[in-house]
Amino acid sequence: MLDRRVFLATAGATLIAAPTASLGQTTPNKRLRIVVVANRYHEADGLTVALCNQMAHSTSLSFPHDVVWPRTFPPDPNLSSKPRCLIDVKKQPSDTDPSASMEIWCIDDIANVKGDSGAKVAAMKTITDFGPAPDGVIAFGTGGYPGDVSYDGCATIGGTIFMHDASNGAPGSWSWPGYMDTLVPSKIAGSFFSSVAADQKMLDAISLEMIKPKNNPAKVLELLIAPDAVAVCSVNEPPPYCDADKNSIAIAQQKGATNITSVETTHGVIRSMWDAPFMYVTAIPNRVCKFDEEARGIYAQEFPSSHNAGIALKYVIPSFVSAIAQ
Known part of the structure:
Protein backbone atom coordinates (compact mmCIF):
# COMPACT_ATOMS: atom_id res chain seq x y z
CA MET A 1 0.00 0.00 0.00
CA LEU A 2 1.24 3.46 -0.89
CA ASP A 3 1.48 5.71 2.18
CA ARG A 4 1.87 9.46 2.10
CA ARG A 5 5.60 9.46 2.81
CA VAL A 6 6.33 6.99 0.04
CA PHE A 7 4.05 8.89 -2.32
CA LEU A 8 5.69 12.25 -1.69
CA ALA A 9 9.16 10.74 -1.76
CA THR A 10 8.70 10.10 -5.45
CA ALA A 11 8.48 13.83 -6.17
CA GLY A 12 11.36 14.92 -8.35
CA ALA A 13 12.23 11.38 -9.38
CA THR A 14 13.58 10.83 -12.88
CA LEU A 15 10.75 10.05 -15.26
CA ILE A 16 10.62 6.78 -17.13
CA ALA A 17 11.11 6.89 -20.86
CA ALA A 18 8.01 7.89 -22.79
CA PRO A 19 6.57 5.42 -25.31
CA THR A 20 8.23 5.58 -28.70
CA ALA A 21 5.67 3.96 -31.02
CA SER A 22 3.59 6.16 -33.31
CA LEU A 23 -0.15 5.95 -33.89
CA GLY A 24 0.47 4.27 -37.22
CA GLN A 25 2.26 1.34 -35.58
CA THR A 26 -0.29 -1.27 -34.56
CA THR A 27 1.86 -3.78 -32.71
CA PRO A 28 -0.18 -5.65 -30.08
CA ASN A 29 1.91 -4.40 -27.15
CA LYS A 30 1.89 -0.75 -28.15
CA ARG A 31 1.11 1.48 -25.18
CA LEU A 32 -0.81 4.58 -26.17
CA ARG A 33 0.35 8.01 -25.06
CA ILE A 34 -2.47 10.08 -23.54
CA VAL A 35 -1.76 13.67 -22.52
CA VAL A 36 -4.08 15.41 -20.07
CA VAL A 37 -3.47 19.16 -20.07
CA ALA A 38 -4.90 21.39 -17.37
CA ASN A 39 -4.73 25.16 -17.60
CA ARG A 40 -4.30 26.64 -14.09
CA TYR A 41 -2.44 25.13 -11.15
CA HIS A 42 -5.51 25.08 -8.89
CA GLU A 43 -7.47 23.17 -11.54
CA ALA A 44 -4.66 20.64 -11.86
CA ASP A 45 -4.48 20.32 -8.06
CA GLY A 46 -8.12 19.21 -7.88
CA LEU A 47 -7.53 16.76 -10.72
CA THR A 48 -4.36 15.36 -9.16
CA VAL A 49 -6.06 14.83 -5.79
CA ALA A 50 -8.89 12.88 -7.45
CA LEU A 51 -6.41 10.64 -9.26
CA CYS A 52 -3.99 10.16 -6.36
CA ASN A 53 -6.30 9.61 -3.39
CA GLN A 54 -6.28 5.95 -2.35
CA MET A 55 -9.93 6.03 -1.24
CA ALA A 56 -10.89 7.00 -4.80
CA HIS A 57 -8.48 4.62 -6.53
CA SER A 58 -9.70 2.89 -9.70
CA THR A 59 -8.72 -0.71 -10.36
CA SER A 60 -8.32 0.20 -14.04
CA LEU A 61 -5.56 2.70 -13.18
CA SER A 62 -2.16 2.23 -11.63
CA PHE A 63 -1.18 4.32 -8.66
CA PRO A 64 0.52 7.49 -9.90
CA HIS A 65 4.23 7.06 -10.49
CA ASP A 66 7.09 9.37 -11.39
CA VAL A 67 5.29 11.94 -9.29
CA VAL A 68 6.44 15.56 -9.32
CA TRP A 69 3.81 17.17 -7.11
CA PRO A 70 3.01 19.41 -5.21
CA ARG A 71 4.20 22.10 -7.58
CA THR A 72 4.87 25.78 -6.97
CA PHE A 73 3.60 28.76 -8.93
CA PRO A 74 5.29 30.58 -10.59
CA PRO A 75 6.81 27.36 -11.90
CA ASP A 76 10.15 25.91 -10.87
CA PRO A 77 12.28 25.83 -14.07
CA ASN A 78 14.01 22.68 -12.83
CA LEU A 79 10.68 20.82 -12.95
CA SER A 80 8.90 22.52 -15.83
CA SER A 81 9.80 19.85 -18.39
CA LYS A 82 8.07 17.10 -16.41
CA PRO A 83 4.42 16.13 -16.02
CA ARG A 84 2.92 15.96 -12.54
CA CYS A 85 2.71 12.19 -12.74
CA LEU A 86 2.22 9.21 -15.00
CA ILE A 87 -0.66 6.76 -14.62
CA ASP A 88 -0.99 3.44 -16.46
CA VAL A 89 -4.46 2.72 -17.83
CA LYS A 90 -6.09 -0.66 -18.48
CA LYS A 91 -9.14 -0.92 -20.70
CA GLN A 92 -10.53 -3.50 -18.26
CA PRO A 93 -9.47 -4.11 -14.62
CA SER A 94 -8.80 -7.77 -15.49
CA ASP A 95 -6.31 -6.92 -18.25
CA THR A 96 -2.79 -8.16 -17.59
CA ASP A 97 -1.01 -5.18 -19.15
CA PRO A 98 -1.91 -1.48 -19.42
CA SER A 99 -3.04 -0.21 -22.80
CA ALA A 100 -2.00 3.39 -22.26
CA SER A 101 0.15 5.72 -20.22
CA MET A 102 -1.63 8.91 -19.11
CA GLU A 103 0.49 12.00 -18.46
CA ILE A 104 -0.91 14.75 -16.22
CA TRP A 105 0.35 18.18 -17.30
CA CYS A 106 -0.48 21.73 -16.27
CA ILE A 107 0.37 24.83 -18.29
CA ASP A 108 1.05 26.76 -15.07
CA ASP A 109 3.69 24.14 -14.20
CA ILE A 110 5.55 24.95 -17.42
CA ALA A 111 5.42 28.74 -17.64
CA ASN A 112 3.75 31.83 -16.23
CA VAL A 113 1.78 32.67 -19.36
CA LYS A 114 -0.40 35.37 -17.74
CA GLY A 115 -3.47 34.23 -19.64
CA ASP A 116 -1.99 34.77 -23.09
CA SER A 117 -3.10 32.08 -25.56
CA GLY A 118 -0.01 32.42 -27.74
CA ALA A 119 2.20 31.94 -24.67
CA LYS A 120 0.20 28.83 -23.78
CA VAL A 121 0.90 27.38 -27.22
CA ALA A 122 4.61 28.09 -26.80
CA ALA A 123 4.60 26.50 -23.33
CA MET A 124 2.89 23.33 -24.56
CA LYS A 125 5.81 22.64 -26.90
CA THR A 126 7.37 21.14 -23.76
CA ILE A 127 4.63 18.50 -23.79
CA THR A 128 5.19 17.81 -27.49
CA ASP A 129 8.91 17.35 -26.93
CA PHE A 130 8.41 14.93 -24.02
CA GLY A 131 7.51 11.98 -26.24
CA PRO A 132 6.03 10.88 -29.56
CA ALA A 133 2.89 12.42 -30.99
CA PRO A 134 0.05 11.86 -28.52
CA ASP A 135 -2.48 9.16 -29.35
CA GLY A 136 -5.14 11.00 -27.36
CA VAL A 137 -5.49 14.51 -25.90
CA ILE A 138 -7.68 15.63 -23.02
CA ALA A 139 -8.19 19.30 -22.12
CA PHE A 140 -9.03 19.88 -18.45
CA GLY A 141 -10.13 23.08 -16.77
CA THR A 142 -12.85 25.10 -15.09
CA GLY A 143 -15.49 26.87 -17.15
CA GLY A 144 -18.90 28.44 -16.98
CA TYR A 145 -22.18 26.73 -17.83
CA PRO A 146 -24.67 28.82 -19.83
CA GLY A 147 -28.17 29.52 -18.52
CA ASP A 148 -29.86 30.39 -15.26
CA VAL A 149 -30.01 26.86 -13.82
CA SER A 150 -26.99 26.05 -11.67
CA TYR A 151 -24.75 23.14 -12.60
CA ASP A 152 -22.10 24.33 -10.14
CA GLY A 153 -20.05 21.34 -9.00
CA CYS A 154 -20.90 19.21 -12.02
CA ALA A 155 -18.54 18.10 -14.76
CA THR A 156 -19.09 18.11 -18.51
CA ILE A 157 -17.37 16.06 -21.21
CA PRO A 171 -2.98 43.38 -33.16
CA GLY A 172 -1.15 40.66 -31.27
CA SER A 173 -4.21 38.45 -30.87
CA TRP A 174 -3.84 34.67 -31.19
CA SER A 175 -5.83 32.57 -33.64
CA TRP A 176 -6.04 29.04 -35.02
CA PRO A 177 -6.04 29.70 -38.78
CA GLY A 178 -8.74 27.84 -40.65
CA TYR A 179 -10.61 26.78 -37.50
CA MET A 180 -11.99 29.97 -36.01
CA ASP A 181 -15.77 30.46 -35.85
CA THR A 182 -16.48 26.89 -36.88
CA LEU A 183 -17.45 23.71 -35.06
CA VAL A 184 -14.34 21.54 -34.83
CA PRO A 185 -15.31 17.96 -33.98
CA SER A 186 -13.12 15.42 -32.25
CA LYS A 187 -11.54 12.58 -34.18
CA ILE A 188 -13.00 10.19 -31.62
CA ALA A 189 -16.29 8.55 -32.62
CA GLY A 190 -19.52 9.97 -31.26
CA SER A 191 -20.43 6.47 -30.09
CA PHE A 192 -17.84 6.83 -27.32
CA PHE A 193 -19.74 9.73 -25.77
CA SER A 194 -23.09 7.99 -26.28
CA SER A 195 -21.93 4.77 -24.64
CA VAL A 196 -20.65 6.59 -21.55
CA ALA A 197 -23.87 8.62 -21.35
CA ALA A 198 -25.83 5.34 -21.41
CA ASP A 199 -23.75 3.70 -18.67
CA GLN A 200 -25.94 4.53 -15.69
CA LYS A 201 -23.82 2.46 -13.32
CA MET A 202 -20.77 4.58 -14.16
CA LEU A 203 -22.68 7.84 -13.94
CA ASP A 204 -24.07 6.89 -10.52
CA ALA A 205 -20.59 5.97 -9.27
CA ILE A 206 -19.24 9.34 -10.42
CA SER A 207 -22.03 11.23 -8.67
CA LEU A 208 -21.42 9.38 -5.41
CA GLU A 209 -17.82 10.61 -5.26
CA MET A 210 -18.52 14.25 -6.13
CA ILE A 211 -18.20 16.95 -3.47
CA LYS A 212 -20.70 19.80 -3.16
CA PRO A 213 -19.23 23.30 -3.71
CA LYS A 214 -20.01 26.14 -1.32
CA ASN A 215 -22.02 28.51 -3.52
CA ASN A 216 -25.22 27.71 -5.39
CA PRO A 217 -24.49 24.00 -5.96
CA ALA A 218 -26.45 22.05 -8.56
CA LYS A 219 -29.45 20.16 -7.23
CA VAL A 220 -27.79 16.96 -8.46
CA LEU A 221 -24.02 16.65 -8.90
CA GLU A 222 -23.44 14.69 -12.08
CA LEU A 223 -21.42 14.19 -15.23
CA LEU A 224 -22.99 15.69 -18.34
CA ILE A 225 -21.64 13.97 -21.46
CA ALA A 226 -23.05 13.84 -24.98
CA PRO A 227 -21.84 13.37 -28.57
CA ASP A 228 -23.19 16.82 -29.53
CA ALA A 229 -21.67 18.66 -26.56
CA VAL A 230 -19.72 21.79 -27.52
CA ALA A 231 -17.11 23.81 -25.64
CA VAL A 232 -17.14 27.50 -26.59
CA CYS A 233 -13.70 29.09 -26.37
CA SER A 234 -13.60 32.87 -26.39
CA VAL A 235 -9.95 33.75 -26.96
CA ASN A 236 -8.24 37.16 -26.67
CA GLU A 237 -11.08 38.38 -24.45
CA PRO A 238 -11.18 42.06 -23.53
CA PRO A 239 -13.18 43.06 -20.46
CA PRO A 240 -16.05 42.90 -19.71
CA TYR A 241 -15.65 39.14 -20.10
CA CYS A 242 -19.36 38.48 -19.69
CA ASP A 243 -20.20 40.35 -22.89
CA ALA A 244 -17.46 38.54 -24.81
CA ASP A 245 -18.65 35.14 -23.60
CA LYS A 246 -22.29 35.82 -24.44
CA ASN A 247 -21.30 37.03 -27.89
CA SER A 248 -19.21 33.90 -28.52
CA ILE A 249 -22.09 31.69 -27.39
CA ALA A 250 -24.48 33.46 -29.75
CA ILE A 251 -22.12 33.04 -32.71
CA ALA A 252 -21.61 29.35 -31.88
CA GLN A 253 -25.38 28.83 -31.84
CA GLN A 254 -25.66 30.56 -35.20
CA LYS A 255 -23.08 28.10 -36.53
CA GLY A 256 -25.09 25.10 -35.33
CA ALA A 257 -24.12 24.47 -31.70
CA THR A 258 -27.23 23.22 -29.92
CA ASN A 259 -25.72 21.76 -26.73
CA ILE A 260 -23.12 24.10 -25.26
CA THR A 261 -21.83 22.57 -22.03
CA SER A 262 -18.66 24.57 -21.43
CA VAL A 263 -17.42 28.13 -21.88
CA GLU A 264 -13.66 27.99 -21.30
CA THR A 265 -10.89 29.59 -23.34
CA THR A 266 -8.04 27.12 -23.01
CA HIS A 267 -9.84 23.96 -24.14
CA GLY A 268 -9.65 25.25 -27.70
CA VAL A 269 -6.03 26.33 -27.40
CA ILE A 270 -5.12 22.81 -26.26
CA ARG A 271 -7.21 21.32 -29.08
CA SER A 272 -5.18 23.33 -31.60
CA MET A 273 -1.90 21.72 -30.54
CA TRP A 274 -2.30 18.11 -31.69
CA ASP A 275 -4.27 16.32 -34.40
CA ALA A 276 -5.36 13.41 -32.22
CA PRO A 277 -8.58 12.01 -30.73
CA PHE A 278 -9.71 14.68 -28.28
CA MET A 279 -12.13 15.35 -25.48
CA TYR A 280 -12.59 18.18 -23.04
CA VAL A 281 -13.35 17.73 -19.36
CA THR A 282 -14.80 20.87 -17.79
CA ALA A 283 -15.25 21.49 -14.10
CA ILE A 284 -18.23 23.81 -13.57
CA PRO A 285 -17.78 26.16 -10.57
CA ASN A 286 -20.12 28.87 -11.86
CA ARG A 287 -22.70 29.90 -14.40
CA VAL A 288 -21.62 32.02 -17.35
CA CYS A 289 -21.38 35.68 -16.25
CA LYS A 290 -21.56 34.63 -12.57
CA PHE A 291 -17.85 34.01 -11.98
CA ASP A 292 -17.42 36.90 -9.56
CA GLU A 293 -20.49 36.00 -7.53
CA GLU A 294 -19.98 32.24 -7.39
CA ALA A 295 -16.35 31.27 -7.91
CA ARG A 296 -13.64 33.93 -8.05
CA GLY A 297 -10.88 33.06 -5.57
CA ILE A 298 -13.13 30.79 -3.49
CA TYR A 299 -11.27 27.60 -2.62
CA ALA A 300 -14.44 25.88 -1.44
CA GLN A 301 -15.96 26.46 -4.89
CA GLU A 302 -13.02 25.93 -7.24
CA PHE A 303 -11.47 22.91 -5.53
CA PRO A 304 -14.55 20.66 -5.29
CA SER A 305 -15.49 21.51 -8.87
CA SER A 306 -12.03 20.56 -10.18
CA HIS A 307 -11.99 17.47 -7.96
CA ASN A 308 -15.38 16.38 -9.34
CA ALA A 309 -14.19 16.71 -12.92
CA GLY A 310 -11.13 14.66 -11.95
CA ILE A 311 -13.43 11.95 -10.59
CA ALA A 312 -15.31 11.95 -13.89
CA LEU A 313 -12.06 11.61 -15.84
CA LYS A 314 -10.94 8.75 -13.60
CA TYR A 315 -14.01 6.72 -14.50
CA VAL A 316 -14.15 7.66 -18.18
CA ILE A 317 -10.49 7.29 -19.19
CA PRO A 318 -10.56 3.47 -19.68
CA SER A 319 -13.45 3.90 -22.15
CA PHE A 320 -11.55 6.70 -23.90
CA VAL A 321 -8.53 4.43 -24.27
CA SER A 322 -10.70 1.60 -25.60
CA ALA A 323 -12.28 3.92 -28.17
CA ILE A 324 -9.00 5.23 -29.59
CA ALA A 325 -7.33 1.81 -29.54
CA GLN A 326 -9.86 0.39 -32.00
Whole structure:
Protein backbone atom coordinates (compact mmCIF):
# COMPACT_ATOMS: atom_id res chain seq x y z
CA MET A 1 0.00 0.00 0.00
CA LEU A 2 1.24 3.46 -0.89
CA ASP A 3 1.48 5.71 2.18
CA ARG A 4 1.87 9.46 2.10
CA ARG A 5 5.60 9.46 2.81
CA VAL A 6 6.33 6.99 0.04
CA PHE A 7 4.05 8.89 -2.32
CA LEU A 8 5.69 12.25 -1.69
CA ALA A 9 9.16 10.74 -1.76
CA THR A 10 8.70 10.10 -5.45
CA ALA A 11 8.48 13.83 -6.17
CA GLY A 12 11.36 14.92 -8.35
CA ALA A 13 12.23 11.38 -9.38
CA THR A 14 13.58 10.83 -12.88
CA LEU A 15 10.75 10.05 -15.26
CA ILE A 16 10.62 6.78 -17.13
CA ALA A 17 11.11 6.89 -20.86
CA ALA A 18 8.01 7.89 -22.79
CA PRO A 19 6.57 5.42 -25.31
CA THR A 20 8.23 5.58 -28.70
CA ALA A 21 5.67 3.96 -31.02
CA SER A 22 3.59 6.16 -33.31
CA LEU A 23 -0.15 5.95 -33.89
CA GLY A 24 0.47 4.27 -37.22
CA GLN A 25 2.26 1.34 -35.58
CA THR A 26 -0.29 -1.27 -34.56
CA THR A 27 1.86 -3.78 -32.71
CA PRO A 28 -0.18 -5.65 -30.08
CA ASN A 29 1.91 -4.40 -27.15
CA LYS A 30 1.89 -0.75 -28.15
CA ARG A 31 1.11 1.48 -25.18
CA LEU A 32 -0.81 4.58 -26.17
CA ARG A 33 0.35 8.01 -25.06
CA ILE A 34 -2.47 10.08 -23.54
CA VAL A 35 -1.76 13.67 -22.52
CA VAL A 36 -4.08 15.41 -20.07
CA VAL A 37 -3.47 19.16 -20.07
CA ALA A 38 -4.90 21.39 -17.37
CA ASN A 39 -4.73 25.16 -17.60
CA ARG A 40 -4.30 26.64 -14.09
CA TYR A 41 -2.44 25.13 -11.15
CA HIS A 42 -5.51 25.08 -8.89
CA GLU A 43 -7.47 23.17 -11.54
CA ALA A 44 -4.66 20.64 -11.86
CA ASP A 45 -4.48 20.32 -8.06
CA GLY A 46 -8.12 19.21 -7.88
CA LEU A 47 -7.53 16.76 -10.72
CA THR A 48 -4.36 15.36 -9.16
CA VAL A 49 -6.06 14.83 -5.79
CA ALA A 50 -8.89 12.88 -7.45
CA LEU A 51 -6.41 10.64 -9.26
CA CYS A 52 -3.99 10.16 -6.36
CA ASN A 53 -6.30 9.61 -3.39
CA GLN A 54 -6.28 5.95 -2.35
CA MET A 55 -9.93 6.03 -1.24
CA ALA A 56 -10.89 7.00 -4.80
CA HIS A 57 -8.48 4.62 -6.53
CA SER A 58 -9.70 2.89 -9.70
CA THR A 59 -8.72 -0.71 -10.36
CA SER A 60 -8.32 0.20 -14.04
CA LEU A 61 -5.56 2.70 -13.18
CA SER A 62 -2.16 2.23 -11.63
CA PHE A 63 -1.18 4.32 -8.66
CA PRO A 64 0.52 7.49 -9.90
CA HIS A 65 4.23 7.06 -10.49
CA ASP A 66 7.09 9.37 -11.39
CA VAL A 67 5.29 11.94 -9.29
CA VAL A 68 6.44 15.56 -9.32
CA TRP A 69 3.81 17.17 -7.11
CA PRO A 70 3.01 19.41 -5.21
CA ARG A 71 4.20 22.10 -7.58
CA THR A 72 4.87 25.78 -6.97
CA PHE A 73 3.60 28.76 -8.93
CA PRO A 74 5.29 30.58 -10.59
CA PRO A 75 6.81 27.36 -11.90
CA ASP A 76 10.15 25.91 -10.87
CA PRO A 77 12.28 25.83 -14.07
CA ASN A 78 14.01 22.68 -12.83
CA LEU A 79 10.68 20.82 -12.95
CA SER A 80 8.90 22.52 -15.83
CA SER A 81 9.80 19.85 -18.39
CA LYS A 82 8.07 17.10 -16.41
CA PRO A 83 4.42 16.13 -16.02
CA ARG A 84 2.92 15.96 -12.54
CA CYS A 85 2.71 12.19 -12.74
CA LEU A 86 2.22 9.21 -15.00
CA ILE A 87 -0.66 6.76 -14.62
CA ASP A 88 -0.99 3.44 -16.46
CA VAL A 89 -4.46 2.72 -17.83
CA LYS A 90 -6.09 -0.66 -18.48
CA LYS A 91 -9.14 -0.92 -20.70
CA GLN A 92 -10.53 -3.50 -18.26
CA PRO A 93 -9.47 -4.11 -14.62
CA SER A 94 -8.80 -7.77 -15.49
CA ASP A 95 -6.31 -6.92 -18.25
CA THR A 96 -2.79 -8.16 -17.59
CA ASP A 97 -1.01 -5.18 -19.15
CA PRO A 98 -1.91 -1.48 -19.42
CA SER A 99 -3.04 -0.21 -22.80
CA ALA A 100 -2.00 3.39 -22.26
CA SER A 101 0.15 5.72 -20.22
CA MET A 102 -1.63 8.91 -19.11
CA GLU A 103 0.49 12.00 -18.46
CA ILE A 104 -0.91 14.75 -16.22
CA TRP A 105 0.35 18.18 -17.30
CA CYS A 106 -0.48 21.73 -16.27
CA ILE A 107 0.37 24.83 -18.29
CA ASP A 108 1.05 26.76 -15.07
CA ASP A 109 3.69 24.14 -14.20
CA ILE A 110 5.55 24.95 -17.42
CA ALA A 111 5.42 28.74 -17.64
CA ASN A 112 3.75 31.83 -16.23
CA VAL A 113 1.78 32.67 -19.36
CA LYS A 114 -0.40 35.37 -17.74
CA GLY A 115 -3.47 34.23 -19.64
CA ASP A 116 -1.99 34.77 -23.09
CA SER A 117 -3.10 32.08 -25.56
CA GLY A 118 -0.01 32.42 -27.74
CA ALA A 119 2.20 31.94 -24.67
CA LYS A 120 0.20 28.83 -23.78
CA VAL A 121 0.90 27.38 -27.22
CA ALA A 122 4.61 28.09 -26.80
CA ALA A 123 4.60 26.50 -23.33
CA MET A 124 2.89 23.33 -24.56
CA LYS A 125 5.81 22.64 -26.90
CA THR A 126 7.37 21.14 -23.76
CA ILE A 127 4.63 18.50 -23.79
CA THR A 128 5.19 17.81 -27.49
CA ASP A 129 8.91 17.35 -26.93
CA PHE A 130 8.41 14.93 -24.02
CA GLY A 131 7.51 11.98 -26.24
CA PRO A 132 6.03 10.88 -29.56
CA ALA A 133 2.89 12.42 -30.99
CA PRO A 134 0.05 11.86 -28.52
CA ASP A 135 -2.48 9.16 -29.35
CA GLY A 136 -5.14 11.00 -27.36
CA VAL A 137 -5.49 14.51 -25.90
CA ILE A 138 -7.68 15.63 -23.02
CA ALA A 139 -8.19 19.30 -22.12
CA PHE A 140 -9.03 19.88 -18.45
CA GLY A 141 -10.13 23.08 -16.77
CA THR A 142 -12.85 25.10 -15.09
CA GLY A 143 -15.49 26.87 -17.15
CA GLY A 144 -18.90 28.44 -16.98
CA TYR A 145 -22.18 26.73 -17.83
CA PRO A 146 -24.67 28.82 -19.83
CA GLY A 147 -28.17 29.52 -18.52
CA ASP A 148 -29.86 30.39 -15.26
CA VAL A 149 -30.01 26.86 -13.82
CA SER A 150 -26.99 26.05 -11.67
CA TYR A 151 -24.75 23.14 -12.60
CA ASP A 152 -22.10 24.33 -10.14
CA GLY A 153 -20.05 21.34 -9.00
CA CYS A 154 -20.90 19.21 -12.02
CA ALA A 155 -18.54 18.10 -14.76
CA THR A 156 -19.09 18.11 -18.51
CA ILE A 157 -17.37 16.06 -21.21
CA GLY A 158 -17.54 16.54 -24.97
CA GLY A 159 -15.41 16.53 -28.07
CA THR A 160 -16.40 19.51 -30.25
CA ILE A 161 -14.74 22.91 -29.93
CA PHE A 162 -15.95 26.31 -31.14
CA MET A 163 -13.34 29.05 -31.02
CA HIS A 164 -14.07 32.76 -31.46
CA ASP A 165 -11.64 35.67 -31.41
CA ALA A 166 -13.28 38.08 -28.98
CA SER A 167 -10.82 40.83 -29.92
CA ASN A 168 -12.00 40.81 -33.56
CA GLY A 169 -8.45 40.46 -34.82
CA ALA A 170 -6.78 43.10 -32.69
CA PRO A 171 -2.98 43.38 -33.16
CA GLY A 172 -1.15 40.66 -31.27
CA SER A 173 -4.21 38.45 -30.87
CA TRP A 174 -3.84 34.67 -31.19
CA SER A 175 -5.83 32.57 -33.64
CA TRP A 176 -6.04 29.04 -35.02
CA PRO A 177 -6.04 29.70 -38.78
CA GLY A 178 -8.74 27.84 -40.65
CA TYR A 179 -10.61 26.78 -37.50
CA MET A 180 -11.99 29.97 -36.01
CA ASP A 181 -15.77 30.46 -35.85
CA THR A 182 -16.48 26.89 -36.88
CA LEU A 183 -17.45 23.71 -35.06
CA VAL A 184 -14.34 21.54 -34.83
CA PRO A 185 -15.31 17.96 -33.98
CA SER A 186 -13.12 15.42 -32.25
CA LYS A 187 -11.54 12.58 -34.18
CA ILE A 188 -13.00 10.19 -31.62
CA ALA A 189 -16.29 8.55 -32.62
CA GLY A 190 -19.52 9.97 -31.26
CA SER A 191 -20.43 6.47 -30.09
CA PHE A 192 -17.84 6.83 -27.32
CA PHE A 193 -19.74 9.73 -25.77
CA SER A 194 -23.09 7.99 -26.28
CA SER A 195 -21.93 4.77 -24.64
CA VAL A 196 -20.65 6.59 -21.55
CA ALA A 197 -23.87 8.62 -21.35
CA ALA A 198 -25.83 5.34 -21.41
CA ASP A 199 -23.75 3.70 -18.67
CA GLN A 200 -25.94 4.53 -15.69
CA LYS A 201 -23.82 2.46 -13.32
CA MET A 202 -20.77 4.58 -14.16
CA LEU A 203 -22.68 7.84 -13.94
CA ASP A 204 -24.07 6.89 -10.52
CA ALA A 205 -20.59 5.97 -9.27
CA ILE A 206 -19.24 9.34 -10.42
CA SER A 207 -22.03 11.23 -8.67
CA LEU A 208 -21.42 9.38 -5.41
CA GLU A 209 -17.82 10.61 -5.26
CA MET A 210 -18.52 14.25 -6.13
CA ILE A 211 -18.20 16.95 -3.47
CA LYS A 212 -20.70 19.80 -3.16
CA PRO A 213 -19.23 23.30 -3.71
CA LYS A 214 -20.01 26.14 -1.32
CA ASN A 215 -22.02 28.51 -3.52
CA ASN A 216 -25.22 27.71 -5.39
CA PRO A 217 -24.49 24.00 -5.96
CA ALA A 218 -26.45 22.05 -8.56
CA LYS A 219 -29.45 20.16 -7.23
CA VAL A 220 -27.79 16.96 -8.46
CA LEU A 221 -24.02 16.65 -8.90
CA GLU A 222 -23.44 14.69 -12.08
CA LEU A 223 -21.42 14.19 -15.23
CA LEU A 224 -22.99 15.69 -18.34
CA ILE A 225 -21.64 13.97 -21.46
CA ALA A 226 -23.05 13.84 -24.98
CA PRO A 227 -21.84 13.37 -28.57
CA ASP A 228 -23.19 16.82 -29.53
CA ALA A 229 -21.67 18.66 -26.56
CA VAL A 230 -19.72 21.79 -27.52
CA ALA A 231 -17.11 23.81 -25.64
CA VAL A 232 -17.14 27.50 -26.59
CA CYS A 233 -13.70 29.09 -26.37
CA SER A 234 -13.60 32.87 -26.39
CA VAL A 235 -9.95 33.75 -26.96
CA ASN A 236 -8.24 37.16 -26.67
CA GLU A 237 -11.08 38.38 -24.45
CA PRO A 238 -11.18 42.06 -23.53
CA PRO A 239 -13.18 43.06 -20.46
CA PRO A 240 -16.05 42.90 -19.71
CA TYR A 241 -15.65 39.14 -20.10
CA CYS A 242 -19.36 38.48 -19.69
CA ASP A 243 -20.20 40.35 -22.89
CA ALA A 244 -17.46 38.54 -24.81
CA ASP A 245 -18.65 35.14 -23.60
CA LYS A 246 -22.29 35.82 -24.44
CA ASN A 247 -21.30 37.03 -27.89
CA SER A 248 -19.21 33.90 -28.52
CA ILE A 249 -22.09 31.69 -27.39
CA ALA A 250 -24.48 33.46 -29.75
CA ILE A 251 -22.12 33.04 -32.71
CA ALA A 252 -21.61 29.35 -31.88
CA GLN A 253 -25.38 28.83 -31.84
CA GLN A 254 -25.66 30.56 -35.20
CA LYS A 255 -23.08 28.10 -36.53
CA GLY A 256 -25.09 25.10 -35.33
CA ALA A 257 -24.12 24.47 -31.70
CA THR A 258 -27.23 23.22 -29.92
CA ASN A 259 -25.72 21.76 -26.73
CA ILE A 260 -23.12 24.10 -25.26
CA THR A 261 -21.83 22.57 -22.03
CA SER A 262 -18.66 24.57 -21.43
CA VAL A 263 -17.42 28.13 -21.88
CA GLU A 264 -13.66 27.99 -21.30
CA THR A 265 -10.89 29.59 -23.34
CA THR A 266 -8.04 27.12 -23.01
CA HIS A 267 -9.84 23.96 -24.14
CA GLY A 268 -9.65 25.25 -27.70
CA VAL A 269 -6.03 26.33 -27.40
CA ILE A 270 -5.12 22.81 -26.26
CA ARG A 271 -7.21 21.32 -29.08
CA SER A 272 -5.18 23.33 -31.60
CA MET A 273 -1.90 21.72 -30.54
CA TRP A 274 -2.30 18.11 -31.69
CA ASP A 275 -4.27 16.32 -34.40
CA ALA A 276 -5.36 13.41 -32.22
CA PRO A 277 -8.58 12.01 -30.73
CA PHE A 278 -9.71 14.68 -28.28
CA MET A 279 -12.13 15.35 -25.48
CA TYR A 280 -12.59 18.18 -23.04
CA VAL A 281 -13.35 17.73 -19.36
CA THR A 282 -14.80 20.87 -17.79
CA ALA A 283 -15.25 21.49 -14.10
CA ILE A 284 -18.23 23.81 -13.57
CA PRO A 285 -17.78 26.16 -10.57
CA ASN A 286 -20.12 28.87 -11.86
CA ARG A 287 -22.70 29.90 -14.40
CA VAL A 288 -21.62 32.02 -17.35
CA CYS A 289 -21.38 35.68 -16.25
CA LYS A 290 -21.56 34.63 -12.57
CA PHE A 291 -17.85 34.01 -11.98
CA ASP A 292 -17.42 36.90 -9.56
CA GLU A 293 -20.49 36.00 -7.53
CA GLU A 294 -19.98 32.24 -7.39
CA ALA A 295 -16.35 31.27 -7.91
CA ARG A 296 -13.64 33.93 -8.05
CA GLY A 297 -10.88 33.06 -5.57
CA ILE A 298 -13.13 30.79 -3.49
CA TYR A 299 -11.27 27.60 -2.62
CA ALA A 300 -14.44 25.88 -1.44
CA GLN A 301 -15.96 26.46 -4.89
CA GLU A 302 -13.02 25.93 -7.24
CA PHE A 303 -11.47 22.91 -5.53
CA PRO A 304 -14.55 20.66 -5.29
CA SER A 305 -15.49 21.51 -8.87
CA SER A 306 -12.03 20.56 -10.18
CA HIS A 307 -11.99 17.47 -7.96
CA ASN A 308 -15.38 16.38 -9.34
CA ALA A 309 -14.19 16.71 -12.92
CA GLY A 310 -11.13 14.66 -11.95
CA ILE A 311 -13.43 11.95 -10.59
CA ALA A 312 -15.31 11.95 -13.89
CA LEU A 313 -12.06 11.61 -15.84
CA LYS A 314 -10.94 8.75 -13.60
CA TYR A 315 -14.01 6.72 -14.50
CA VAL A 316 -14.15 7.66 -18.18
CA ILE A 317 -10.49 7.29 -19.19
CA PRO A 318 -10.56 3.47 -19.68
CA SER A 319 -13.45 3.90 -22.15
CA PHE A 320 -11.55 6.70 -23.90
CA VAL A 321 -8.53 4.43 -24.27
CA SER A 322 -10.70 1.60 -25.60
CA ALA A 323 -12.28 3.92 -28.17
CA ILE A 324 -9.00 5.23 -29.59
CA ALA A 325 -7.33 1.81 -29.54
CA GLN A 326 -9.86 0.39 -32.00
